[in-house]
Amino acid sequence: MKILRSPQEMTAWSKEQVVAGRAIGFVPTMGFFHEGHLALMRRAGELADQVVVSLFVNPIQFGPKEDLTAYPRDFEQDQALAESVGVDVIFAPEPEDMYPAGFSSTVTVGEELTRQLCGASRPGHFVGVATVVTKLFNIVRPDLAVFGEKDFQQLAVIRRMTEDLNLGVEIIGHPIIREQDGLAMSSRNTYLRAEEREAALSLSRALARARKMVAEGELHTERLRAVLEEFILSFAGTVVDYISFVDQFTLQPVAEVDKDTVLALAVKINGKVRLIDNGFVMPLHER
Structure with missing residues (x-):
């Protein structure tokens, strides 16, 4: 399994797969993997020749009073778990690689999908989500991407954005994975x-x-x-x-x-x- 850090390395690897005729399945994550994440990775592996998992805690989707600095991280554990389910590449950029000095562009999805539910109490959250997913799609260049249905609004927003912007990525939803007691994994x-x-x-x-x-x-x-x-x-x-x-x-x-x-x-x-x-x-x- 490869660990790629820069967007340029990631895109170069993806271009090699295209030339070789291999389909790329992609799972965007913020890390600290659990069985819910692994289920998405397995599904991507069933549908594509190569699986890429991004591991990036996206700062622009967190509000000023939210848990960015406290968000759990364990890269070594994540690496071992991803490798155990056959992931081919972990793309783990630094914030400055994704948002270099002078970065000033964002992606906005219409309020009919973003103003209610989580969008009502987390203003700006879905601008951050749509922006980072668009960037990741452009860097990784996948054929398909798998997202969990636990984040139901996020999935709807990404589907709309992908269709509206002709991004050419098939969006696959995966059912919620639960703990034995019924709690949705998170x-x-x-x-x-x-x-x-x-x-x-x-x-x-x-x-x-x-x-x-x-x-x-x-x-x-x-x-x-x-x-x-x-x-x-x-x-x-x-x-x-x-x-x-x-x-x-x-x-x-x-x-x-x-x-x-x-x-x-x-x-x-x-x-x-x-x-x-x-x-x-x-x-x-x-x-």
């Missing part, structure tokens, strides 16, 4: 103390409760939201950022649940760990 789970784990489970359990209520005939989203908010707040230390029922394609709020409705959740645990989760709420046989 690098931020490492921030949770043992006693906070129960509160974190409020997200997956709220999703299960919503599905049960819908299966029993409750389709009115405001009534569902009120029940779920009371349920989540019954866990010690929880603060609701949002509980939203949205259309899977437009991310716009819906008044009644149908086959395209996704429940998206964001909850802060003891004011410091912000976790997200999502899922369809209509029973599978009705979708």
Whole structure:
């Protein structure tokens, strides 16, 4: 497995693969790998000849009060895990390589996809995401890229951006990978103390409760939201950022649940760990 640091090295390697007729699968990450990341890498390996994983904690998608400096990092562990699932290249640039002096260009996706959900409480976040993913696509030049569905809004934004800008990359979504207790895997789970784990489970359990209520005939989203908010707040230390029922394609709020409705959740645990989760709420046989 190669470790490439500069954008120039990365692009040169990718050009060699194109000449050799090899398809490139790409998994953008911020590192501190867990089984969720590894599942994306395995999927990329199933679909392409060569797999590239970027490892870059992107500073421009963090707000001034967010956890950039505290974000967990362990390059040696990440390297070993990536190699264990057959990754061919880790691209690990420094911030100054991605954003050199004088950098002043950004990519913006329309507010219909970015102003709600995480975009409402994290202004500028999706400009940072869209900008870095565009740069990574231009540097790595993949045929396809695999993203986790846990970041459902991010996936929708990247799909729209890729289509709008004719970037020529096939975007593949991968289902959420969960811990045995149901918690969606996230690098931020490492921030949770043992006693906070129960509160974190409020997200997956709220999703299960919503599905049960819908299966029993409750389709009115405001009534569902009120029940779920009371349920989540019954866990010690929880603060609701949002509980939203949205259309899977437009991310716009819906008044009644149908086959395209996704429940998206964001909850802060003891004011410091912000976790997200999502899922369809209509029973599978009705979708």
